[in-house]
Amino acid sequence: MKKIEAIIPPIKFDSVKVALNRQHVDEFIVARVDVDEPDDIPDEPRWSNHSIDAFTPRMKLELTVTDEIVSRTIKDVRPINN
Numbered sequence: 769m770k771k772i773e774a775i776i777p778p779i780k781f782d783s784v785k786v787a788l789n790r791q792h793v794d795e796f797i798v799a800r801v802d803v804d805e806p807d808d809i810p811d812e813p814r815w816s817n818h819s820i821d822a823f824t825p826r827m828k829l830e831l832t833v834t835d836e837i838v839s840r841t842i843k844d845v846r847p848i849n850n
Contacts (some may be wrong), residue, residue: 770838774829774845775801781827787844794827802807 776784781798788796833841 769832769834771830771832772838772841772845775826776829777826777828784829784845788841791833791837791841791844793831793833793837793841796829799828799830801826801828 774784788794829845831841
């Protein structure tokens with residue numbers, strides 16, 4: 769058994785779920801991932817550059833699969849994750 773964790777945008781969740789169902793993976797954990805800024809960093813001016821990725825909502829998937837389907841499951845989920 770192997771544990772697989774993936775961080776994906778919420779818009780890709782349905783595609784990932786379909787890919788996992790093809791591998792007969794029906795049970796997994798889904799959690800919302802937030803970006804947390806440390807409190808000790810001073811506020812930046814309004815005109816400073818910010819990474820758009822830092823503000824994009826994300827979901828974390830955790831699943832456990834048998835050794836036989838690990839590589840197929842990763843191949844199905846990885847292109848969707850990019």
